[in-house]
Amino acid sequence: MMNLTRLAQSLSKGLVRAAAALALGFAAARAADFTPAIIYDMGGKFDRSFNQSAYEGAEKFKKDTGLAYREFEITNAAQREQAMVQLARRGAQIILSTGFTQASAVEKAAKQFPNLKFVIIDAVVDLPNVQSINFREQESSFLCGMAAAMISKTGKVGFVGGMDIPLIRKFALGYAEGAKYVNPKAEVFQNMTGTTPAAWNDPTKGAELAKSQFGRGADVVFHAAGATGLGVMQAAKDAGKLSIGCDSNQNYLHPGSVLTSAVKRVDVAVYEAFTAAKNGTWKPGQLMLGLKENGVDFSLDEHNRKLITPGMEAKLKQAKADIISGKLKVSEYRAQ
Amino acid sequence: METYTVIVLTLAATLRVATPLVIAALAGMFSERAGVIALGLEGMMLGAAFSAAAVSAVSGSAWLGLGAGIATAVALASLLAFATVTHRGNQVVAAMAVNIMVSGLGPTLALAWFGLGGQTPQLNEVAQRFTAFAWPWSQTAREHPLPGLLYAELLSGHNLIVYLTVALLPASAWLLYRTRFGLRLRAVGENPHAVDTAGISVNSLRYQAVLICGALCGVAGTYLSTAASAGFTRDMTAGKGYLALAALIFGKWKPYPTLGACLLFAFTDALAARLQGVALPLVGVIPVQFILALPYVLTVLLLAGFVGKAVAPAAIGVPYSKEK
Numbered sequence: 001m002m003n004l005t006r007l008a009q010s011l012s013k014g015l016v017r018a019a020a021a022l023a024l025g026f027a028a029a030r031a032a033d034f035t036p037a038i039i040y041d042m043g044g045k046f047d048r049s050f051n052q053s054a055y056e057g058a059e060k061f062k063k064d065t066g067l068a069y070r071e072f073e074i075t076n077a078a079q080r081e082q083a084m085v086q087l088a089r090r091g092a093q094i095i096l097s098t099g100f101t102q103a104s105a106v107e108k109a110a111k112q113f114p115n116l117k118f119v120i121i122d123a124v125v126d127l128p129n130v131q132s133i134n135f136r137e138q139e140s141s142f143l144c145g146m147a148a149a150m151i152s153k154t155g156k157v158g159f160v161g162g163m164d165i166p167l168i169r170k171f172a173l174g175y176a177e178g179a180k181y182v183n184p185k186a187e188v189f190q191n192m193t194g195t196t197p198a199a200w201n202d203p204t205k206g207a208e209l210a211k212s213q214f215g216r217g218a219d220v221v222f223h224a225a226g227a228t229g230l231g232v233m234q235a236a237k238d239a240g241k242l243s244i245g246c247d248s249n250q251n252y253l254h255p256g257s258v259l260t261s262a263v264k265r266v267d268v269a270v271y272e273a274f275t276a277a278k279n280g281t282w283k284p285g286q287l288m289l290g291l292k293e294n295g296v297d298f299s300l301d302e303h304n305r306k307l308i309t310p311g312m313e314a315k316l317k318q319a320k321a322d323i324i325s326g327k328l329k330v331s332e333y334r335a336q
Numbered sequence: 337m338e339t340y341t342v343i344v345l346t347l348a349a350t351l352r353v354a355t356p357l358v359i360a361a362l363a364g365m366f367s368e369r370a371g372v373i374a375l376g377l378e379g380m381m382l383g384a385a386f387s388a389a390a391v392s393a394v395s396g397s398a399w400l401g402l403g404a405g406i407a408t409a410v411a412l413a414s415l416l417a418f419a420t421v422t423h424r425g426n427q428v429v430a431a432m433a434v435n436i437m438v439s440g441l442g443p444t445l446a447l448a449w450f451g452l453g454g455q456t457p458q459l460n461e462v463a464q465r466f467t468a469f470a471w472p473w474s475q476t477a478r479e480h481p482l483p484g485l486l487y488a489e490l491l492s493g494h495n496l497i498v499y500l501t502v503a504l505l506p507a508s509a510w511l512l513y514r515t516r517f518g519l520r521l522r523a524v525g526e527n528p529h530a531v532d533t534a535g536i537s538v539n540s541l542r543y544q545a546v547l548i549c550g551a552l553c554g555v556a557g558t559y560l561s562t563a564a565s566a567g568f569t570r571d572m573t574a575g576k577g578y579l580a581l582a583a584l585i586f587g588k589w590k591p592y593p594t595l596g597a598c599l600l601f602a603f604t605d606a607l608a609a610r611l612q613g614v615a616l617p618l619v620g621v622i623p624v625q626f627i628l629a630l631p632y633v634l635t636v637l638l639l640a641g642f643v644g645k646a647v648a649p650a651a652i653g654v655p656y657s658k659e660k
Contacts, residue, residue, distance in 0.1 A: 044570065046453025075570070164624050191612045192624050202574055203565045205609070208349060212609045215345035227569060230458070234566045238467065253458070 036061070036274045037070040037092035039083055041099030043162075043200035043226035045073050050226055050247040050266060054098045054121070057270030065278065077197065080105035088113045094277040096270060098122070100167055101197055106130060117282055119273045121266060122167055129284055133269045136290030137167070138174030139323050140262040141222070142330045143298040143316050144244045145178025147260050148220040149186045150312050151242065156187040158213030160206055160232045162225035163199040164192040170333040171224040171246070171262070177330060181319070189213045193228050203231025210235035210243075220244065220259060233258060242307070251303035259307050261299040265289070292324045341485065346606050348489040352564065354602035355498045356381070356556040360580035361587070361594045362508045363552035368589060369512065370545030371525035371651040375431035376416050378577025379438040380550055384409040384557025386442035389456040389568035390449065392464045398562050401464070405561075406554030412438065413550025414543075421542045424655030435577075443570045459566040466495040466563040497559045504552075509591040521545055525649035528656045538656045553577075586639060588646050600638070604631035 038058050040051040058069050070092055072083040084105055087095050094117040097106050103123035110118045110127045117129055124132040148157040157179050161168040172190050179186040191209040193199035206228035210221050214235075221236055222244035223229035229246055230253075236243035237257040245251060245261030252258075269289065276282040289295020298316060300308055308316075322328035360381060364374035384405035392401030412434055419430040443454030450457055459465050471492035477484035512518040520541055524531045528538045560576070561568045583601055587594030611627045 044453055046455060164628075191609065192628075195625055195628055198574065201569065201571070203569060204560065204572070204574075207565060208353065208606070209609050212345065212349065212606075216342070230567075230569075231565050234458075254460070 034067055034278050035070060035092050036277060037087040037095045038270065039072045039074060039095065039097045039102065041074055041101060042197040047227040048248060048250060048253065049229060050264070051098055053248045053264065053266035054270050057267030058274070060267065061271050061274045081108060084109040085112070088116055093117060094119065094274065094282070096121070096273055098266065100165060117277055121269060124286060131273065131282065131284050131287065133273070133287045133289065135264050135295050136288065137171050137262070137264060137296060138330045138332055139291045140264065140296035140298055141171045141174030142178035142323070143319060144222055144260060144262045145175035146182045146316060146319060147298065147308065147312060148222060148244060149179035149182035150315065151259060151307065152186070152220050154217045154219050155183055155185060156189065156217040156219065158189045158210065158218035158221035159191070160209045160221060160223045160225055160229070161190070161192040162228050163197060164195050166333060168192065168224050173333040174330055175222050189216055189218055193225055200226035200228055202228045203234070206231030207235035211239065214239050214241055249299040249301065251299055251301055255303040256306070258304060260304055263297045263299045265295050291320055340481065342610060344485050344489050346610050348493070349606035349609065350599060350603045351494060351498060353605050354598045355501050356559050356564070356576055357580045357583060357598040357602060358501050358595055359504065359552050359556035359559070360577055361584045361598055362504060362591070363549040363556065364581055364584045365508070365589060365591065365594060366521070366545045367549035368584065368652055369525045369649055370521050370542050371528065371649055371654065372420060372542055372546055373427040373431065373653050374549060374581060375428055376412070376434045377553055377580055378573055378575070379431070379435035380409040380412045380553035381557040381560065381577050382442060382571070382573045383412050383438040384554040385561035385572055386446065386568045388558035389459065389561035390446065392459055392562050393457045396461060396464055398464055398466050401562050402555070402558045405558035406551050409554035409557060410547055410550040413546050417543045417546040420655065421539050421546070424657060427653055439571055442568065446568060454570050456568040459562060464562065465566055466497055468493050468495050495563045497555065497563050505591060505595055512591065525651055528651050532658065585646050589649065601631065601635065604634050
C-alpha cells in the first residue's frame, strides 16, 4: 500500500516535471520563432520618407538577429483590419503599424487579440497591450524653419503638407515658429495636398503646390507629405530653389538642392520595439521622442554640407541645445 | 499687382494641369465617336506612364520613353479592340479589366526590374524628361509685368507636350469634321448599319479609332511620368482618365467644348492649390477643406445647372453585328 502511494507520488512528480519540461520546450520553441510584423501605411514601403524609415528599422532588426519579419503594405483603407487580423492569426507576436490612420484598426485588433503586442507610431491607442510611439516633430521642424529663414533671400518660405491632419499641422507650426524666430518678418506659405490618404501619394499635385509657392516668392520649401513630397523636391530642383526633406534623411535625393531634412527616427523606434519584444522587456504605454531622446533631428551630411554655413550650423546647434534644456519653447499644435 | 501675378500664375498652372486631361479627352473622343466606350483611358495612360518612365530611366532618353509610352498604350488599345470589336465583348467590362490589370502590372514589373517598391528610379538627367523651356527674352519680359509676365509665364516656360497639345486640338477637330475618315468615323458611332451598307468595314474603322485613342493616351501618360513629375509611382494617374471622360461628356463629345471642360477642371484644381491659406477680400481665409472640395462642388453645380442635355453617339457601347 505504502509502495503504491509512493509510486503514485513519484509518478505524479514525474508528470509535473515532464509537463514543466514540455512547457519550457514550447516556450523555447516560441522564442526561436519569434515573428514580428509590420504594417506600412499608404504611401508605401518605398516612399523614401516615413514608411521607408520604418522599413529600414525592420531590416536592421532582421540583419542583427537573423529573424525574418512579416510585412504588409496598405494600398486601400479597407485592408487595414484584415491585414492586422491575418498577421495575428498567422502567428505574429508583435504587430507594428505606422501612421495615425491605422489607429482605429489597431484598437479593434488589440481588443480582439489581448495577448498579442501592438505598437502604433504617430497615434495614441490607450489599451493595456498597445505601445504608442509619438515624436515631437515640432522641434525638428523648428530647426528646419530656422535654416530656411536663414538661407532665404526673399524672406518667404513654403510648406507643403500631405493629408490635412493635426500631425502635419504640428510640422507646419514648428516650421513657421522657427522661421519667425530667425526673421520675425518671414512670410510662411502653407499648403495641404488633400484631406484623404491619397494625399500621401500625389507627386504631381505636390509639384504643382510647390510651384505655386515659388510663384508667390518663396525660395525654400519644406514638405511633410510622404511620396507627394518627392514631387515637391523635384519641383524645387527644376526651379533652382531649395527644398527640405522629411522623416528620412532625404539630402541625397537632389544633392545641392535639398537644404536639410527633418529626420524622424522611425527606424530606431521600430528596431527598439522589435528588440524589446524579443527580449521580453517590451512595455505598453506611451513613448514620446524629441530632440532630447534623439528621436528627431535635422540632417547634415556630405550632400548639404555646402549649403549649411558654419554660422548657420552654430545657430542651429545652439537652438537645439536650448530646446533640449527647455530654454526655448516650441509650441505644440493641438487639435481643437 | 500682386493679384495680377497670382492670376497669371494660376492660368499658367491651369495649362499644365489641363494638358493630360485634354489629350486623354481627345483620345476618348475618337473612341466614343466611333461607338466604343472609352473607359480604358485610365489604364492606357497608366500603362504608358509606366513604360515611358521605365524606358527613359534605362535608356536616358525621354524621346525613347515617349515611343515606349505610345507603343504600350497602343498595345493595350489593340487588346481592347480585339476584345470588344472582333469578339463583341462588353466594352465596360473589357475596359475595367484593362484598368485593373495595368494598375497591378505596373508596380509589379517595376518591383521586379528596379527593386524600388513599385516605383521607377527618379529621372534626374535633363535628357530623361520633357522639361520646361523658356522662350527668348522671357527673363527680360518679366520686368514689364503687363504684357511681359503674360509672355514669360503663360506662353513661355512649358514643356514640349504642352505645346504639342495646343496643335493637337485643331488637328483632331479637323480630322473628325473635315475629312472623309472623320465623317465615316462619326457615322460608325451613330449608325454602323448605314456605314456597312455603304460598303465600308465597321470593324476596321472602330479598330482605327481605338488605336488612335491608344496613341493619344500614350502621349498623355508620358506627360504624367516624364514631364509633370520625374518617374512612375503606383496609380499616378489618380483618376485623370475618368476625369477626362467626364470632361468629354460635359463637352458633349465635341472638341472645343471638351477643351473648355478640361480647362475648367484644371482651373479649379490650380485655384484650389493657390487659394489655401490666402486671405480673400471680405471673407478672409477660407478653410482648407472647403477649398479642396471646390473643384467637385463646381463640377456638380455646372453639370446640374448650366449644361443642357448631353446626347451620346447613338451606337455607343453596342457591339456591331451584321445580323441585328
